[in-house]
Amino acid sequence: MYDTIIDALRRNAADEALTAARELVASRPDDAQAHRWLATSLQQAGQSEAALASIDHAIALAPENADLHLARAGVLIGSRRIDEAQSALAASSGLDPNQFLAYLMQAQLALGRGDLDEAERLSRLAARVSPEHPLLAAVDGMVALRRGDADRALQIVSAASQVAPEEPQLRFALGFVYMAKQHWAFAEQAFRGIVDSNPAATNLRSLIADLVRRQGRPGEAADELEPLLANPATGHPGLHRYAGQLRLAAGHNEQALASLRAALAGNPRDRDALLGLIEAWRRLNAPDDARATLDAALATTSDSHELWLARLLFELVGSEQAAAVVERWLKAMPEHLPALEAQMTVLDLAGDAAGAEAIARRIVERESGRSSGEQRLVEALLARDEPKAAIERVQSLIERATDPQAKQGLRGWLGLVQDRAGRQADAVATWTGLAQEAAPMRLPLWPLTEAQQAWPPLAPLPQPLGARPLLLWGAPGSGVEAIAGAVNREGSYLRTDRFGPTPPQDGLQSYRTPAALVSGALTGQELIAGWRAALPARQVSGGNIVDWLLWWDNALLHALRPQLPEGMLLIALRDPRDMLLDWLAFGAPAPLAITDAQQGADWLAQLLDQVAALHEQDLYPHRLIRLDGIVHDAAAISAALGQALDTSMPPPPAASGARRFAEGHWRDYAQALKQPFAALTPVAQRLGYPEI
Structure with a gap:
């Protein structure tokens, strides 16, 4: 734009x-x-x-955007400080100051529009008039900085600052160079120097506040803004919002609430201020204040989607009060699709299925193919026992879809509708087709080592016992991600980076590690030493971590038993046949390639045989956390995890938990997946599940 x-x-x-x-x-x-x-x-x-x-x-x-302050410095250099530069030049040179200043202004304009080559050319022309003038360094330093050479920029500006240490534009440039090098304290010092010598430069206080924040002092950063907030000329809504965000970060919730209220009053469409307010109200348990503040904002800005959604947050789902808010929303925005969707939900919760279906039809009339309306219409067909019509409706959406990603999502939904309709073989075919298409872009199944009989001794616990690292893992379909969610609510120990774009480069990440441990190419001591060495880069201090593993192989016991006896392995588990079905239908946290159900079943059976051996022989401190029947229930998962760890877990948010098939749903697929389930039944029984 x-x-x-x-x-x-x-x-x-x-x-x-x-x-x-x-x-x-x-x-x-x-x-x-x-x-x-x-x-x-x-x-x-x-x-x-x-x-x-x-x-x-x-x-x-x-106010927290440093690039805007840099742009302001350019405006100052190109305008307000020209008279000072002209006087300095006239005093030091017999050359034409107007020619120099014309070049300098044009160079600043070129910098402002991002034309670095032109800025550099004009700076060279200015240097012919006055090669030693310190203001040249402000241009040359910024050119180097914007080209990504912060070291050269620092060299240029620092040298000029030795000649003219009080020159504000050089201090500006020096501050921005230090920011590029993430030397926050030095940058703060440079900008404070400008404010100290020119108290009128109050606009810099917001930049200084951001530098203080970057040094981990959000409360002090907010204090820095107080003089600006107290002045009506500078206390803009955006500044109040920034101050509120800083107060939230510092835990000053009451002060944050006051600042964020002022921000929203000044700009009811400020989404960031609204998000900050929602968090402040949550911390202070202040729903009444939330309702009053939001109603005041809606009185002047009734067409704000975000304000209405926020207002609904502070009413119980399905309550009369929530229904009243939705009614007000529809009156203010009668054709707004999210408002219609909210009304559809209200009608469903009130038991008015026909009314909800009518709203769904209005939604798809206004936006053909909109997921909320289409899903409700398909649900209505299934409820009326019209499975063929439900499937055909989804298939027609797939045929009309032009976006490949949308088409893929619709095909996944088709499988679930086929499941609901009792077309299990068709559902398996749909899910398998999707998996085969995605396989080239996914991780291969990791190679599993053969069963072993001999293990190194389990070392005694270190004394004194310090850190107790936890290793979390679950096979595809186990629901391990639900345990990770419960752990994450407990504190900051969970690390999920093995599933992200920058995983730790240690032996617990590499597929080659199990074979290397078995062959002796890698020792257990080397593996655990490498794992420990990577912890600081993962923001782990003291060794306490819940490390969510990408894969598992019992060969890791060659390292864990002698080198990490104080650790504990948490294993998520369900009936292996439910796990296979879940994997086919919903995928897994690790995007593993699977080309057909039989291949997945054979590999999963071999993997779970290792889990059974570990459990039967108690080869390493571990807990099996069985999620059968509770994978969709976050509260039950937290309770199971707390029992496994002999601790109490915080209650989860309402309505949290994964959407999964019910326990034992695999039996509906006894024919469609007969051979894959046959491969899994022995290990299922070994793990304590019934044969049928």
Whole structure:
């Protein structure tokens, strides 16, 4: 949306850029970047004071945005400080100061529009007039910085600062260079120096506050903003929102609430202020204040989707009060689809299935294929025992879908509808087809080692006993992610990075580790030493961690038994046949490739045989956490985990938990998956599950 402005600026079409920027600001008055490009356009058009006012407005909207402060420094260099630069140049040189300043201003304009080559060219021309002038370093340093060479930028600006240590523009540049190098304290010092020498530079306080925040002192950062907040001329809603966010981070909840209330009152459409308020109300258990504040905001801004959703948060789902809020929402926004969806839910909860279905039809009439309406209509067909029509409706959506990702999601839903309709063989075919298509883009199944008889001795617990690391793992379909969710509510020990884009590069991540341990190419001591060495980079201190493993093989016991006796392995488990069905239908946290149900069953049986051996022989401290019948119940999972660890777990949020098939649902697939289940039945019995 900014490309038109930037293109005009690069062509030096100032009037065209200014027109486009003003149109953008008119359509997006709360967009800080729109005001930033208006400032650049005004500066290029020679309207310096208006440019400064525009960039100040941008900073008021997003006071924590360092790039906006950098842009403001450019406006100052190109306008307000020219008279000072001219005097300094005239005093030190017999050359024409106007020529130098013209080059300098044009260089700043080029920097403002991102044309670094042009800024560098103009700086060289200015240097011919006054090669030693310190203001050149402000341009050259910023060019180097924006090209990603912070070290060279620091060298340029530091050298000039030795010549003119009190020059504000060099301090500006130095502060931004330190920020690029993440030297937050040095950057803070540079900007404080400007404020100390020029108390009128109050706009820098929000930038200083952000630097203090980056040093881990959010409360002090909020204090830094108080003089600005107390002044009506500078206490903009965006600044109140930022102060409230800082107070929340510092745990100053009452002060946060006051600041965020002021922010929302000044700008009821500020989504970040609204999110901060919701968190403050949650911490303070203040639903009455939430209702009153949100109702006041809705009185002036009744067309805000976010405000209505927030208002609904503070009423019990299905209550008369919630229904009344939805009724008000529909009156204010009668054709708004989320409002219609809320009304559909209210009618369903009230037992008015026909009314909910009628709303669903209105929804799909307004937006063909909208998932909420389509799902409700398919549900109505299934409830009326019209499975063929339900399946055909989903199939028609698949045929009409043009987005590959949407089509894939609809096919997954088709499998679930086929399951509901009693078409188990069709459901298996649908899920298997999806899995086969996705297999080339997924991780291979890890190779499993053969069963072993000899293990190194389990070492005694270290004395004194310090950290007690927990290793969490579950095979595909086990519901292990539900345990991870319960652990995550307990504190900050869970690490899920093995499933992310930057996993730890240790032996517990590599598929090659089990074979290397069995062959002796890798020793247990080397494996655990590497695991420990990676902990600091994972923000783990003291050794206490819940490490969610990507894979498991009993070969790891060659390392864990002698080198980590104080650890404990938590294993999520369900009936293996339910696990296979769950894996086919819903996938797994680790995106593992599976080409057909038989392949998955054979591999899963071998893997769970290892689990059975570990459990039967008690090869390592462990707990089997059986999730049969509770995988959808977060409270029951927390209780099971607490029992396994002999501790109490915090209660989960209401309505949390995974959506999974009911326990024993595999029996409905006894024919459709007859051979795969035959491969799993022996290990199922070994783990304590019935044969049929």
